[in-house]
Amino acid sequence: MAKIAFILLCHKDPDAIIGQARMLTAAGDYMSIHFDARAKPEHFARIKAALADNPNVTFARKRIRCGWGEWSLVQATLNALEAAIDAFPRATHFYMLSGDCAAIKSAAYTHDFLDSHDVDYIESFDYFESDWIKTGIKEERLIYRHFFNERRQPKRYYATFALQKWLGLTRAIPHDIQVQIGSQWWCLRRRTVEWILNFTRTRRDVMRFFRTTWIPDETFFQTVVRHLVPENEIRTRTLTFLMFTDYGMPVNFYNDHYDLLLSQDALFARKISPEAVELKSRLGALYADDTARFQISDEGRSLFKFLTGRGRIGRRFASRFWETESTLGRDRELMIVVCKKWHVAKRLVDRMRKVTNVPAIEYLFNEENTALPDLGGIQASLEKRTRHRRALMRMLFDYYDTDRLIVCIDPASLDLLHDFASDRSTTKMLEVQCNFSDEFLTGHATRVGLAGEQTPAETLERLLPTIRGDINFESDRIRDAEFDNLMILREGDQPEQHASLIARFLDISPDKALEVARSEHLFAD
Structure with a gap:
């Protein structure tokens, strides 16, 4: 021994x-x-x-x-x-x-x-x-x-x-x-x-x-x-x-x-x-x-980082030096789907892409392995994409030879939303508000390292209200920002209500918008 x-x-x-x-x-x-x-x-x-x-x-x-x-x-x-x-x-x-x-x-x-x-x-x-x-x-x-x-x-x-x-x-x-x-x-x-x-x-x-x-x-x-x-x-x-x-x-x-x-x-x-x-x-x-x-469960470090980080999120009021005088283009239209449940947003934009033929890119600023074309290395890492966000978006517009582009962004990335909303291009946002069960929040806590498979139930009971409150806080910040062209699509509404918002967001006919809204299992976890 x-x-x-x-x-x-x-x-x-x-x-x-x-x-x-x-x-x-x-x-x-x-x-x-x-x-x-x-x-x-x-x-x-x-x-x-x-x-x-x-x-x-x-x-x-x-x-x-x-x-x-x-x-x-x-x-x-x-x-x-x-x-x-x-x-x-x-x-x-x-x-x-x-x-x-x-x-x-x-x-x-x-x-x-x-x-x-x-x-x-x-x-x-x-x-x-x-x-x-x-x-x-x-x-x-x-x-x-x-x-x-x-x-x-x-x-x-x-x-x-x-x-x-x-x-x-x-x-x-x-x-x-x-x-x-x-x-x-x-x-x-x-x-x-x-x-x-x-x-x-x-x-x-x-x-x-x-x-x-x-x-x-x-x-x-x-x-x-x-x-x-x-x-x-x-x-x-x-x-x-x-x-x-x-x-x-x-x-x-x-x-x-x-x-x-x-x-x-x-x-x-x-x-x-x-x-x-x-x-x-x-x-x-x-x-x-x-x-x-x-x-x-070994979630101590990630839990500490999560809890101490709450309330410290600030807004960037000045442009980065590499973004001075940069713009996506006055005649371009950027459509942003904002959703905490990434799988829901991915299903939605996949359907939008098929119905409208508008290029769509999923969570390029939040997910390292997002499929992107080779743009000379600027797309190589999340850090580079975020740092050179406007240059990256201009290159994507050019790559797809389009003036309309759909992207997904996590609601926690408020600075990105502010950046794109302040651009001379037309920016639309569709916030997809989902229902969050305790089971989903538990899975979310495990995926991001706030909890493990062996985390005691008592710890989760104390943690889940904090996570739920944090998600609500992110949504409140988006509404408080008073963005122009912000639309909110709620999970509990009828497909016809969803279609009305999607039609405005994508500037398409009601029939096509309803085709998108009626996507099968859109909100399934």
């Missing part, structure tokens, strides 16, 4: 550290602690005294002063790993933790999970090819030497950085390694840790290189593990559940997040708020409960 040596880096809250160590080692596992040398000496003395009689706890033999973004965090981890390797010969796995982490599964579940696959769990994405770094410097983290801490000594940090750039003092990356990047919260097998420690003693060139890189805790272990371990023995993921806000700050978890945390496909979570005393207590009791069962 797996026996875990937890590698704990911490710098505060000694009582919480003592409790965490006692809880995790009570299940037969181990812990190696590095307590920051910058922290208060009396706090470290309290921790050592409280855990002195626990044979499953050891301490890094050398404590160092740690700083964010520095090599010191990596060195502290290596010191704790060396202590754990020597003190716990029966440890099979080494799991990186901070003082803000907490177990969100039972010890039995955790051990069974690690026993099920003989692999290492560590995020390791190609440093240069991936988009893991969202903002700030990238290549400069590696090719320049970083001697000072940006937060504590910003003037020295930026002065030496600027001087190296001015003098062209770049350096080469060691030729035989491919730098990787990822989260610092990993779980590695004993053999892998032994290889890493041996690597640190034999590859002094690599060690010198990483000591002066910036934020090496995101690159050192990730690179070395990928260098030493076969690819099929690595799972590029972290077993610690964590989320970040739009501003790059870690999300804190509180007492009411208990059910959410248990349903995630992870063994630990970070960060648990210091005020979440009840949450810590419940999670502590859960870790000791060998009979606990878990329903894994």
